[in-house]
Amino acid sequence: MQSLNARAAILSVVIFIVIVAIWEIANQPPEVKEALTEYERLLGGSEQQARVPNPSEIGALAIKELSDPFYDKGPNDKGIGLQLLYSLQRVASGYFLAALVAIPLGFLIGMSPLMSKALDPFIQVLKPISPLAWMPLALFVIKDSELSSVFVIFICSIWPMLINTAFGVGAVKRDYVNVARTHELGKIRTAFLVILPAAAPTILTGMRISIGIAWLVIVAAEMLVGGTGVGYYVWNEWNNLDLTSVVFSILMIGFVGMMLDLMLARATKLVQYVE
Amino acid sequence: MTQYFLNAQGLKKSFPAPKKNGEPLTVFENVNFGVNKGEFVCIIGHSGCGKSTILNILAGLDEATNGVVLMDNKEVAGPSLDRGVVFQNYSLLPWMSTLKNITFAVKSRHPEWSKEQVYEHSMKYIEMVGLKGTEQRKPSQLSGGMRQRVSIARAFAIEPKLLLLDEPFGALDALTRGMIQEELLKIWSKTSQTVFMITHDVDEAILLADRILLMTNGPFAQIAESVTIDIPRPRNRTDIIHHEHYYTIRNHIVEFLVKRSKELANPELREVSDHDDSKGLRYPPEVNPATGSTQEVTHPVANEETVNPDKNVVNMQ
Numbered sequence: 001m002q003s004l005n006a007r008a009a010i011l012s013v014v015i016f017i018v019i020v021a022i023w024e025i026a027n028q029p030p031e032v033k034e035a036l037t038e039y040e041r042l043l044g045g046s047e048q049q050a051r052v053p054n055p056s057e058i059g060a061l062a063i064k065e066l067s068d069p070f071y072d073k074g075p076n077d078k079g080i081g082l083q084l085l086y087s088l089q090r091v092a093s094g095y096f097l098a099a100l101v102a103i104p105l106g107f108l109i110g111m112s113p114l115m116s117k118a119l120d121p122f123i124q125v126l127k128p129i130s131p132l133a134w135m136p137l138a139l140f141v142i143k144d145s146e147l148s149s150v151f152v153i154f155i156c157s158i159w160p161m162l163i164n165t166a167f168g169v170g171a172v173k174r175d176y177v178n179v180a181r182t183h184e185l186g187k188i189r190t191a192f193l194v195i196l197p198a199a200a201p202t203i204l205t206g207m208r209i210s211i212g213i214a215w216l217v218i219v220a221a222e223m224l225v226g227g228t229g230v231g232y233y234v235w236n237e238w239n240n241l242d243l244t245s246v247v248f249s250i251l252m253i254g255f256v257g258m259m260l261d262l263m264l265a266r267a268t269k270l271v272q273y274v275e
Numbered sequence: 276m277t278q279y280f281l282n283a284q285g286l287k288k289s290f291p292a293p294k295k296n297g298e299p300l301t302v303f304e305n306v307n308f309g310v311n312k313g314e315f316v317c318i319i320g321h322s323g324c325g326k327s328t329i330l331n332i333l334a335g336l337d338e339a340t341n342g343v344v345l346m347d348n349k350e351v352a353g354p355s356l357d358r359g360v361v362f363q364n365y366s367l368l369p370w371m372s373t374l375k376n377i378t379f380a381v382k383s384r385h386p387e388w389s390k391e392q393v394y395e396h397s398m399k400y401i402e403m404v405g406l407k408g409t410e411q412r413k414p415s416q417l418s419g420g421m422r423q424r425v426s427i428a429r430a431f432a433i434e435p436k437l438l439l440l441d442e443p444f445g446a447l448d449a450l451t452r453g454m455i456q457e458e459l460l461k462i463w464s465k466t467s468q469t470v471f472m473i474t475h476d477v478d479e480a481i482l483l484a485d486r487i488l489l490m491t492n493g494p495f496a497q498i499a500e501s502v503t504i505d506i507p508r509p510r511n512r513t514d515i516i517h518h519e520h521y522y523t524i525r526n527h528i529v530e531f532l533v534k535r536s537k538e539l540a541n542p543e544l545r546e547v548s549d550h551d552d553s554k555g556l557r558y559p560p561e562v563n564p565a566t567g568s569t570q571e572v573t574h575p576v577a578n579e580e581t582v583n584p585d586k587n588v589v590n591m592q
Contacts, residue, residue: 175362175364175366176366176368178336178354178360178362178366179366179368181335181336181353181354182334182335182336182354182355182356182358182359182360183356183379183380183383183384183433184354184355184356184383185383189383193368193379194368197368197370197371198368198370200370271370273369273370273413273415274369274413274415275369275415
């Protein structure tokens, strides 16, 4: 008997093949009954309606695109790798700015019941706002579409990090705090030796939720802002009626999102401790 | 009149009433006792009589509603490295290795020491509790007994003036407990630490202590007696039970815990505290069950200059 992982992998491959096969077989162009006129051939063969592309077409495009992902032939024709890098760079800037604000602020809220109560109404009102609702205001105030999309990432990834940091810091076990107190650790040493490591798994969980949300939002933000990035790419291919590229880029967005999540999951594991 | 090294005077702890017209809950009151330098004192009482609260007040982690604790004639205000604490649940930091759990404490005690000094000092205490070879393991990779050894090593490594042990062996099985008790005795005899320890285990208390404080049941718990254990040291688990005083002392304490701790707790039966300021505080009588002698102890109220005048030193009821 193989291990559970091996069996799960085999089952995954089987499910994949079945779905792709059904998709491919059920989605064939109608058969040609009589010879096509030249006009019909120019319009795309026997197809009277556009179809969702077949897996084989998407596969062929993927091989072509991924063999040269970083080409740049002007504003409307850039490789998928290049577009993903633009998006990743925006996500990274907004996300790290958010971490820079959220983690110290979360510490403050977690340590001080006063600040926690005082800031709670602001957080509760600002948190449920769709990040894209900030876009017009951001464009007006910042007057730069690039920075505005970074701001949107910032505002959407700040909340889970802030709330998890505050919760993690506030929930540090009394015992650990007492250890710090009986050993006369100063404020700074207590924060770095005791509170931060104790709250780190919760903080990292918040960061993992944030990166997921940031990656969801960047696609939408780039569709609005345009210019570069994978969101713009999807929308541009839709305007080109190139559905094969649309499906391909959807899959790429999913793949990159998975990699980001995996990275944060690894980092969370590093700071995890067993009581 | 001799001054105790550690002196608790008129300690009282009460919690505000849970509801508006309710009565506030007084856990203990009129708690007076002293501990001499180098002495090993155990405190025994039923759950809920406030033993842990007393220990936390001594440690500076909790505050008494009334009363004052003096150590070396200085008032205890807040936690300090002069008072090492070992908690029942070990209180090791789980993300640090055994070694780091001790070095961070040693570093706090001796910030001026070099890395090598800190390492050597820490390793000395790890060896003392027999954990050499496990210093790189995380607490989660150690058994309960080993964790408590680390915790004891940490407390001894900072060489505090007073060591506070809060039921340190409560979570351990009987075999491990016996072993660590003897280790604790061995280390204690080498270092002549002053120790104040909470326990539920009468045999453990007799094995370890010079004196055992007996508490009545809560609420309104008090320290009723201070029992002198005159069994000579060095003691060990197997020989101590053959000592002629062992069962006299043991029976006295068990009888107290089973019967008198309840009777004394009954407010109607409890004698009214009859001290006044001129006579000083009434300390629990020192009882020697082996000889049958009972000695009343009084101490003067602490000098004005040693006590924070804001604090109410004497708690009159």
